[in-house]
Amino acid sequence: MIKLYGHELSGNSYKAKLMLSLLSLDYEWIKVDLMVGAHKQPEFLELNSFGQVPLLVDGNTVLADAQAILVYLARQYGGERWLPLEPLPLAQVMRWLSTTAGEIRQGPESARLYHLFKTTSINIERANQKSEFILTQLNNHLGNREWLELGHPTIADVAVFPYVALAPDGNINLENYPNILSWIDRIKHLPGFVGMIGIEEPLTV
Numbered sequence: 001m002i003k004l005y006g007h008e009l010s011g012n013s014y015k016a017k018l019m020l021s022l023l024s025l026d027y028e029w030i031k032v033d034l035m036v037g038a039h040k041q042p043e044f045l046e047l048n049s050f051g052q053v054p055l056l057v058d059g060n061t062v063l064a065d066a067q068a069i070l071v072y073l074a075r076q077y078g079g080e081r082w083l084p085l086e087p088l089p090l091a092q093v094m095r096w097l098s099t100t101a102g103e104i105r106q107g108p109e110s111a112r113l114y115h116l117f118k119t120t121s122i123n124i125e126r127a128n129q130k131s132e133f134i135l136t137q138l139n140n141h142l143g144n145r146e147w148l149e150l151g152h153p154t155i156a157d158v159a160v161f162p163y164v165a166l167a168p169d170g171n172i173n174l175e176n177y178p179n180i181l182s183w184i185d186r187i188k189h190l191p192g193f194v195g196m197i198g199i200e201e202p203l204t205v
Helices: 011-022 066-077 087-116 124-144 155-165 178-188
Strands: 002-006 027-031 055-058 061-064
Touching (some): 002 011, 011 066, 061 066, 066 087, 087 124, 087 155, 124 155, 124 178
Antiparallel strands (some): 055 061
């Protein structure tokens, strides 16, 4: 069985968990308690020398990094719908994985770390500026489309979604970004969607 090492407050752990659920894959969740430094202990460092979550173990495959895990799961279990192979569509999806590791990390993710986890080494003014920039770009991009690329959900949406949806944890109000709010709601209604602390699952009628 697939094993996923992570922490329940980690947006990066969550995106791997979300992808597993969207693909209807069974897996074992193994908590790595970041609050007590379990990710820096020798037994975990043997699996991931970077000392980070998430970490995916699938048979003999041991894979770190949330974006890399999304790529692996999509190609191994999801077919071309979640990650196409044609050059241009593939590039369009991969662009958003880069944005996730760049502007979103520097913006909403950093603001969340500052406010929720009291990471005072973060320049909160810069994080707020980065957040406004990328959220404006994302809101404009979603002005004439339902999904980030290709007209249907891909790992681009799964990669970008967690830390954007968790922006309120970083004292970032999403009310000025109606297209983002509509996109968040669409993701929450995908078959197999699961939430996390800070991202509620939609009510079922």
